[in-house]
Amino acid sequence: MLFLNSCSEETEIKGDFDEKIVVNCLLHPDSIVKLKLTRSIVLNSTDIPVVENGAVILYENGSSLGQLSYSSNGVYVLDYNPQPGATYKLKYR
Numbered sequence: 001m002l003f004l005n006s007c008s009e010e011t012e013i014k015g016d017f018d019e020k021i022v023v024n025c026l027l028h029p030d031s032i033v034k035l036k037l038t039r040s041i042v043l044n045s046t047d048i049p050v051v052e053n054g055a056v057i058l059y060e061n062g063s064s065l066g067q068l069s070y071s072s073n074g075v076y077v078l079d080y081n082p083q084p085g086a087t088y089k090l091k092y093r
Contacts, residue, residue, distance in 0.1 A: 017042050021051060021092055033058060033068065033078040037092070050074025059089040 025035035037051035056068040056076050060083065068076035082088065 021054075023090060023092070025090070027082040027088060029081055029084055031081065033065075033080050033082060034071075035068065035076050035090075036074045037076065038074055055093045057091045059091070060086050062087075062089075 020040040022038045022040055023035055024038070025033075027033065035056070037054050037056065039049045039051060041048055051074055052070065054070070054076065058065045058068060058078055058080075065080055066078060068078045071077050
């Protein structure tokens with residue numbers, strides 16, 4: 001016979017929470033630029049709010065490639081394939 005027993009205890013998280021913008025993006029030369037913008041959440045939240053009105057500009061080696069277009073559900077796209085060895089920067093406003 002095998003008996004398993006477990007306990008759980010709720011822990012209160014104290015302190016102020018500063019909401020931040022979260023960027024999820026993977027650049028690959030075989031794909032156009034696509035990223036997702038969301039807002040950070042507190043630990044006990046299950047709903048992740050997306051950013052629908054952001055202005056995201058992508059730079060390659062210091063030169064602007066343009067502003068990404070909003071698609072849906074927090075996803076922004078730019079019809080451009082990243083180049084291997086280049087340096088990229090995102091600006092959000």
